[in-house]
Amino acid sequence: MAVSTACSPVPRELLEAFGLDAARLIPPGTVESESRGEARSGAGACSWCKSALGALQEGDVWIGGATCDQMRRTLELAGRTAGADSYVVGVPKTRTPEAEELFVREIGNLAAELARRTGRRLDPEALRRAIEARDRVRARMRTVRRGLSGSEFTALVHLAERLPAGEMEDVLDRLPPPAARPPGVPVLVSGSPTTPAELGWFRLLEKAGLDVVADATCTGDRAIDFTVGLSPGEDPLRALALAYFRRPPCLFVRPNDAFYEYAARLAAERGARAVVWRSVRGCDICGLEAPRAERLLGRPILALDMSYGDADSVRIRTRVEAFAESLR
Amino acid sequence: MRDGSRRPARIGYEAWNAAFRGLREEIGRDAVEAPPAYLDTPRCFVELEGDSRLRRLRFDNSPAALRLWSFLLSENDRLAAARREGKKIVGVLKDLGTAPVLAYAAPDVVAFYPDGAWWIPCVMEMSEGLLRIADAAGFGDEVCPVRATLAAFLNQAHFPRPDLLVAAVGACCDDMSCLMQRLADLDIPMVWWELPYRRDGAAPGLVPFAAGELDRVRRAVGDLAGRPITDDMLAAAIRKANAVRSRLARIRDLSYGTTPVPFPALETQICEMLTLHFCSDLDECLRVLDAVAREIEARVAAGEGVLPADSCRVVWVNPVADLRAMNVFEDLGGALAGTEYLFRHALDPIREDVAPLDALAEAALRDPMIGTAAYRARLVVEEARRYGAEGVIISGIPGASHSATEGLVIRQEVAATLGLPVLEIAVPPVSDASGSQLAARFEAFFDIIRSRR
Numbered sequence: 157m158a159v160s161t162a163c164s165p166v167p168r169e170l171l172e173a174f175g176l177d178a179a180r181l182i183p184p185g186t187v188e189s190e191s192r193g194e195a196r197s198g199a200g201a202c203s204w205c206k207s208a209l210g211a212l213q214e215g216d217v218w219i220g221g222a223t224c225d226q227m228r229r230t231l232e233l234a235g236r237t238a239g240a241d242s243y244v245v246g247v248p249k250t251r252t253p254e255a256e257e258l259f260v261r262e263i264g265n266l267a268a269e270l271a272r273r274t275g276r277r278l279d280p281e282a283l284r285r286a287i288e289a290r291d292r293v294r295a296r297m298r299t300v301r302r303g304l305s306g307s308e309f310t311a312l313v314h315l316a317e318r319l320p321a322g323e324m325e326d327v328l329d330r331l332p333p334p335a336a337r338p339p340g341v342p343v344l345v346s347g348s349p350t351t352p353a354e355l356g357w358f359r360l361l362e363k364a365g366l367d368v369v370a371d372a373t374c375t376g377d378r379a380i381d382f383t384v385g386l387s388p389g390e391d392p393l394r395a396l397a398l399a400y401f402r403r404p405p406c407l408f409v410r411p412n413d414a415f416y417e418y419a420a421r422l423a424a425e426r427g428a429r430a431v432v433w434r435s436v437r438g439c440d441i442c443g444l445e446a447p448r449a450e451r452l453l454g455r456p457i458l459a460l461d462m463s464y465g466d467a468d469s470v471r472i473r474t475r476v477e478a479f480a481e482s483l484r
Numbered sequence: 485m486r487d488g489s490r491r492p493a494r495i496g497y498e499a500w501n502a503a504f505r506g507l508r509e510e511i512g513r514d515a516v517e518a519p520p521a522y523l524d525t526p527r528c529f530v531e532l533e534g535d536s537r538l539r540r541l542r543f544d545n546s547p548a549a550l551r552l553w554s555f556l557l558s559e560n561d562r563l564a565a566a567r568r569e570g571k572k573i574v575g576v577l578k579d580l581g582t583a584p585v586l587a588y589a590a591p592d593v594v595a596f597y598p599d600g601a602w603w604i605p606c607v608m609e610m611s612e613g614l615l616r617i618a619d620a621a622g623f624g625d626e627v628c629p630v631r632a633t634l635a636a637f638l639n640q641a642h643f644p645r646p647d648l649l650v651a652a653v654g655a656c657c658d659d660m661s662c663l664m665q666r667l668a669d670l671d672i673p674m675v676w677w678e679l680p681y682r683r684d685g686a687a688p689g690l691v692p693f694a695a696g697e698l699d700r701v702r703r704a705v706g707d708l709a710g711r712p713i714t715d716d717m718l719a720a721a722i723r724k725a726n727a728v729r730s731r732l733a734r735i736r737d738l739s740y741g742t743t744p745v746p747f748p749a750l751e752t753q754i755c756e757m758l759t760l761h762f763c764s765d766l767d768e769c770l771r772v773l774d775a776v777a778r779e780i781e782a783r784v785a786a787g788e789g790v791l792p793a794d795s796c797r798v799v800w801v802n803p804v805a806d807l808r809a810m811n812v813f814e815d816l817g818g819a820l821a822g823t824e825y826l827f828r829h830a831l832d833p834i835r836e837d838v839a840p841l842d843a844l845a846e847a848a849l850r851d852p853m854i855g856t857a858a859y860r861a862r863l864v865v866e867e868a869r870r871y872g873a874e875g876v877i878i879s880g881i882p883g884a885s886h887s888a889t890e891g892l893v894i895r896q897e898v899a900a901t902l903g904l905p906v907l908e909i910a911v912p913p914v915s916d917a918s919g920s921q922l923a924a925r926f927e928a929f930f931d932i933i934r935s936r937r
Contacts, residue, residue: 229857
């Protein structure tokens, strides 16, 4: 059984406490996977969901959040695929105390479901250890973050989302000191999460003279900018649920002011002069926000709507270069 | 009211205007009260309101249908009148059928669905420019036709600016979620409430949570009305809403379950839509549906219908952005034998034996759009069984996030459970350009159905 967590509100630590090696589902982001996925989803799904479905294999189990409409429907499709299975965690869009308690209950339901599926009981100590290990990884990644380029940091996040915490700590132990980066116009990247195949897109930004100093996507700084921070005697499951609910939110939250507050603070702290807003094709949640992002982040913005075939296309390269030129 | 010399039929715009010149008097003669002020011919709505699509539609020829259409098309006038009378106006977003019941519990509050603006580009045949405005605001054709709602808020030419927006967010479609977020920037007081994801089937465990969310809405509407909404007031509103729903149940059973079909698809669709927010007048809504029900009952008793007896009986999934598609469907041999227009929960009776907020919460949690597509598919299957459908048409909504994938699931479930043929189509707000393709697909589908008889 290959278990993956889909979408950032699902706490991987909980699965790890059950002894499951639960990498986060990050689709390949290749044209091939997108095309294969389209055969399972239909043409209207977003590129991220299509690519994920395209990579779905027999024996896969996806545990994901009902974050955006497309994600929860993709999870349903995965669960209907022969040999695969899925479980959907309800994720409230609002951020009220009541919604928070609903999410805590949902995480409790997930724990019960995992106990049922694995035949094991949740060991609070195992959960505590898993939380502490992930907190350590996130803290260490925050420490090295500023020395890394956008593409290096994204690669590191992708790695952290795949590896068990112990192995990721080994990677961080062996991480060479950051190399000097060529000067560039500091920018914030935001919008849809990025896939491994899009690391080239980050390099395209860097080559054009942009320095990605901040990344407000869930495969960027938002992936590590929170700590569970267990106190002695605290119920680890509740603390975990609360931490995930209170972490810097995704754009799907309504209203999404907290996302913009986070992104604006990140941009200000890192000195970002402009924003590159990239949304994958078919993603309303990110794509339709571009005009608001320009206004709320108060910086020049390049809004890109991309399928996975576009990552290194002439069209995108030309637009990135023109944007970089306009900032010099 | 029914004139025995007038056989039921579907007639065109000109025939309608000619035949019903004296209809106002006819309705007044048979009605207990004076004919409603909004009653008028389609010509009036074309010439005064710019509802030019009416010229290309076919209508049921009964006075009850005329009243139904007039009631629907005059809603903006009613809202404007409500504003002039000092009533408070609540714009309800997304939940389809629940929050309006709560709003109508308050005195001097009128609730409506701004999302209903998604039909304006169709009814006005794009002359109003709403989709262009939406496009300029960043909501292009990758978004479902509900984007017209954003434009209607921006140009303020179609409905009054609400005093309060009630936004049901949660497990809703991405299009509506993004629209609501954009409307939040317009400085209209807004109360968000969470319509949670329902893992599958009934969700009793979520009722207390949803009731708490609705209680927040109740307080906001009460504050707006200047008077708290008590449980008794809410219970009274639920009884009225149930009266509407029971009328509709009768209309649906007779229309979808009788051969020959006694009432056309467009008009039954309007009847279903009325249950959502009562077209801004709950009491009149009841009278309108009563008139329709009486007309249908008389037709069924007389064995009369508006479509051939051998029409292909189909469950229709999703409302169409272009109303004319329903005409084309019937013109080519189709007949409705059930529907799932996204809001089945708004057709079911609301419980009257539990606390009113719990009852509303239960109703809201039956929303077919907040759970799995498989759940919705089961509703379609139930509908097909109930009315003896021979096929299912899934009318995909271009750009809608749920339409991207759910058609596949519904198709699989219908095929696996009933073995019925399924046709998936996509209907834009004005489908004239794709009319011949749509017609060809209907014809081929009906050939398949007939070949299976």
